[in-house]
Amino acid sequence: MTEKLNVKKGIPYAVLLLIFLVLPIFLHTSYWIGVLIMVLYKVVGSVSLRTISLSGTLTFAHGTFIALGAYCAGILARNLGLPPVVTIIAGGLFAALVSVITGFPFVRLKGMYYSMASMFLGVTLVYVIKAMKITGGYHGLTRIPKLLQNDIACYYVFLAIAVVLILILFRFEFSRIGTTLRALAQSQDVASSIGVNARFYRLLAVGMGSFCAGVAGAAYGLYSTVLSPTNYDMTFSLWLLMYMLIGGEDYFIGPIIGAIIFVLIPELGRGLSAYAPFLTGACTLIVAYLLPGGLAGIPDLIRKKKEQKAIEASEGRDDRASA
Amino acid sequence: MHLLETSGLTKRFGGLTVMNDLDFSMEEGEIKGFLGPNGAGKSTFFNLITGVLTPSSGHIFYAGKEITKSKPHQVAKMGIGRTFQLNPLFGEFTVFENVTAAYHLRPHSTVPQVFFNTKTYRQNEEYIAKSADEVLEFLGLQHVRNELAKNLPHGYQKILGVARALATKPKLLLLDEPLGGMNPEEIAFSIDAISKMRDKGISILVVEHNMQILDILDSVTVISFGQKIFEGTPEGMRQDQTVIDTYFGGAV
Ligand SMILES: Nc1ncnc2c1ncn2[C@@H]1O[C@H](COP(=O)(O)OP(=O)(O)O)[C@@H](O)[C@H]1O
Ligand SMILES: [Mg+2]
Numbered sequence: 001m002t003e004k005l006n007v008k009k010g011i012p013y014a015v016l017l018l019i020f021l022v023l024p025i026f027l028h029t030s031y032w033i034g035v036l037i038m039v040l041y042k043v044v045g046s047v048s049l050r051t052i053s054l055s056g057t058l059t060f061a062h063g064t065f066i067a068l069g070a071y072c073a074g075i076l077a078r079n080l081g082l083p084p085v086v087t088i089i090a091g092g093l094f095a096a097l098v099s100v101i102t103g104f105p106f107v108r109l110k111g112m113y114y115s116m117a118s119m120f121l122g123v124t125l126v127y128v129i130k131a132m133k134i135t136g137g138y139h140g141l142t143r144i145p146k147l148l149q150n151d152i153a154c155y156y157v158f159l160a161i162a163v164v165l166i167l168i169l170f171r172f173e174f175s176r177i178g179t180t181l182r183a184l185a186q187s188q189d190v191a192s193s194i195g196v197n198a199r200f201y202r203l204l205a206v207g208m209g210s211f212c213a214g215v216a217g218a219a220y221g222l223y224s225t226v227l228s229p230t231n232y233d234m235t236f237s238l239w240l241l242m243y244m245l246i247g248g249e250d251y252f253i254g255p256i257i258g259a260i261i262f263v264l265i266p267e268l269g270r271g272l273s274a275y276a277p278f279l280t281g282a283c284t285l286i287v288a289y290l291l292p293g294g295l296a297g298i299p300d301l302i303r304k305k306k307e308q309k310a311i312e313a314s315e316g317r318d319d320r321a322s323a
Numbered sequence: 324m325h326l327l328e329t330s331g332l333t334k335r336f337g338g339l340t341v342m343n344d345l346d347f348s349m350e351e352g353e354i355k356g357f358l359g360p361n362g363a364g365k366s367t368f369f370n371l372i373t374g375v376l377t378p379s380s381g382h383i384f385y386a387g388k389e390i391t392k393s394k395p396h397q398v399a400k401m402g403i404g405r406t407f408q409l410n411p412l413f414g415e416f417t418v419f420e421n422v423t424a425a426y427h428l429r430p431h432s433t434v435p436q437v438f439f440n441t442k443t444y445r446q447n448e449e450y451i452a453k454s455a456d457e458v459l460e461f462l463g464l465q466h467v468r469n470e471l472a473k474n475l476p477h478g479y480q481k482i483l484g485v486a487r488a489l490a491t492k493p494k495l496l497l498l499d500e501p502l503g504g505m506n507p508e509e510i511a512f513s514i515d516a517i518s519k520m521r522d523k524g525i526s527i528l529v530v531e532h533n534m535q536i537l538d539i540l541d542s543v544t545v546i547s548f549g550q551k552i553f554e555g556t557p558e559g560m561r562q563d564q565t566v567i568d569t570y571f572g573g574a575v
Contacts, residue, residue, distance in 0.1 A: 175437045176448070183424045187411045192395035193373065193404070194491050195428040204434065 005174055012253055016260075020159055024152050033151045037223055039263045040162040044216035046243040046255035051169050052209035053249065054178060055202050056185030057107070058115045061099075061122030062213060063236035067229070068125070069095040069214025070221035071135050074144045077222060079134075084147055088161070088218040095214025096207045098125075107202040110188075122237060130229045140228035147222040154223050161219050165212040166256075172208055173252060181205055242280060246287050248294020257295050324387045326351040326495060326526055327372070332381035334367055334549070341367050343549040344381070349542070351494075354518070354527040356536060356543040356557070360570055364549040365530040366408050369497050373405050374398045385495070400428055404493030406484040408500050408530070414473030418464055421472050421483055422455040425490035455490060462486045462516055478509040485513070489520065496520065498529040502536065514539060537561070545570060 023036060049062045069091035076087040102125075106117045129135045136142065148154050172178060180201055184191045188198050221227050239262075240255075247258025262283075266276040287294055293301060325348040334342035341364045349355045359365055370376040372383055374395045383391045390398055413421050430451070432444040459465045462482050467475060472483060481501060488496055501517065502510050510533060518539040521527055529536060537543070537557040545553035545560060547569045553560055560566050 171438060171440075175440070176432060176444075177434060177437050179420070179424050180427065182415070183413050186413045186415055189375065189395075189407065190411050190413065190487070192375075193399055193407075194425040194487065195396050195399035197394075197396045 016256070017163065024155055028152060030151045033155050035263070035267050037155055037158050037220070039260055040158050041216050041220045042240065042243065042259040042263050043256050044162050044165050045213055046240045046247070046259045047166055047169055047252075048209040048212040048216070049240045050244050050249055050252075050255050051172060051212070052205050053244070054173065054181040054185065055205045056111075056188075057202060057206075058118075058241070059206070060115055060119040060234065060237050060241070061125070062209070062240055063232050063234070064122040064125045065095040065099050065210040066213045066217035066220075066236075067129060067227075067232035068098055069217035070227050070232075071129060071141065072214070073218030074141045074221045074227050075134060077145050078141065078143060081145070084219075084222055087222065088215055091218025091221075092211040092213075092215035095217065096211035099210035100203050100207045103203055103206045104199075107199055107206065119234065122234060126229055126232055129232075135229070136227070138229065140226060140230075141221075142226045144221060144225045144227070146225050147219065158219055158223065161215065165215060169208070169212055170252060177201075177204070239280075242284065246280070246283055246294055248291075248296030250293055251296035254294050254296040261295070325349065325384070326353070326386060327528070328384040329372075330382050330384075332368075332371060332383065333379045334364070334371055334376060335379045341549050342371065342378075345546070345549065345551060347544060347551070349526065349528060351526055352521075352524065353541045354521045354529070354539060356540045357528055357530050357546070358532075358543060358560075358570070359546040359552075363546045365546065366499055367549075368546075369405060369499055369530065372398070372497065373403060399491060402492075402494035403497065404488035404491040404495070405497040406481075406488050406499055406501060408503070410480055410484045412472040412480055412483060412487075414471065416472055417469050418459065418472055418475070418483055418486075419455060419468045422458055422486050422490045423451050425487045426451040426455070427491070429492040458486050458489055461519075462489075463512060478505040481505060482509070482513060482516075485516070489525075493525060495526045495528065498527065498531075500530055500532065502531055502533045510535060 020036070020040070024033060027033070027036065045062065045066055049059070052059055052062070071091075072094035073084075073087035073091035076082045076090055077084070082090075102121055106114055106121070109117055130138045146154075148157060173181075180191070180196055183194075184196060184198055184201055192198055240259075243258035243262055244255040245258070246262065247256065248254030262276075262280055265279060291297060291301065328348040330346050332342055332345040332347070333340065345368070347368075357365055357368065367376065371378050372385075372390075374390070374393045374397065378391060381391070382389060385398075385401060385403060388401070390401065393401070413424060416424060426447075430447040432447045435441075436444040456465070456468075459468055462485060464479065464482060464486060467479060472480065475483065481503065485498065485501055488498075498517070502513055505513060514535060517527060517529065517536075521539070529540075537560070540557050543553065543555060543557055543560045544551060545563075545566050552569060553563050553566045555563070
């Protein structure tokens, strides 16, 4: 069943927003502001990845489209001096455009084949970034004009961007478009038989997800002022996938929770960051075995368990009554 | 002009000729049977018409337009609805969601209309919810409206497949073994429903092994090994020696 919307469902989002609004009051060093911006950046990366996977396709190139947004905005800001509003939107559009053009021949592929094609696409595009001159090549792009001089101001701009992008993706999913994408994921044959143009809708999801990813990448690039192609290799895409899976891909809030927790965990204990891959690996196993719906699925899991107990209890009574 | 027409329709899988030079036609308003033993090529025929498969040679015309190379979603747009023999559903959707999802074309809301929640979109969705409930009512699925499709008993899943096809507002409906795996009660109900759909003006082409279907058919085409062996009325078919020999193995 499609995730249902009601006011109660909005509470976690409101709480999260409130926390992110007040956090800089406590964590106002430039180090912590950096961490918080990183959290928001990866939240958007992971949520937009999930939008693409709604239609049943798993992409390994998502990090690359974040890179394309970042590089596009960085180059426009650095070489042409365009203002952030323009470069950030341009970054998103560029990522969307490239994702749709490169996705066109791929989206008909099914399951694992699509994933593999996306993997090669991602690797190739990063290779192109490393080989080109305008991108700063292997050493990266430096001296990008900063988004805003004040870090805390940067943070609030980033928060605003993240909220808008998440609202866009939310609207996208909880509308007939989302229903159509979910239908496609369940059976392409049936979806086609009711008139769904599978390629159009897959590309729509790819384009929408990549646009939001590109915008987040662009904004993050303008904040950090340097881009290194090694930051956008396959592992980056895999991390985003991981946040989504551990957070719970059946839930809109899943990747949000996943990204927040797994970006923050290594920060909580110094020296822990070196163990982040192991910690995440262990968590993945725990989730895979104990929490099939991911972290966001815990409330549903508890409810189901309770219902089951209630049924068992009533059955027990029936047995005694009939005995 | 025929509603649906094929000429010289041929389909080969590797060396295997599954559909061989088939000339077929049916008229608007007709309810027609497309019968034949297992493996005769009936489902292949449906897949060729709806663009799931492309013919090796031959032509397909629908309402005077050539659709030989059309894609499934284009064929659906032109007004051909279908069910599948193995009856896949949107298993993770409820019964109601399965039907509402099928209103993709009529009415159609464009992506910007949907995204910006325009008045047209909201009106369309309101209409769809109402109309979907009518379809469920008509096919006796109202009491399982909120069940997940994958949890339904087999017979109900088959009927839901018909409901979904009906929701696309087809002019021509292709039903692939709609009575397969149903109990007698469900069969009687479904036959009645199919004949009512015809009364609503939908032309129907039906593949079915259960011979009770003959009662509501206007005409019948029988194929065997991808070739036509009979064309005529249900009564004529019952008496046709070739049909009796190949189809019923002489048992009738
Ligand atoms: N995709 C395919 N590849 C190879 N052979 C196929 C394929 N689809 C169907 N066939 C073969 O075509 C023949 C007709 O199949 P089908 O149309 O499903 O028969 P029917 O629906 O009349 O029972 C069968 O022999 C079947 O094995
Ligand atoms: Mg068949």
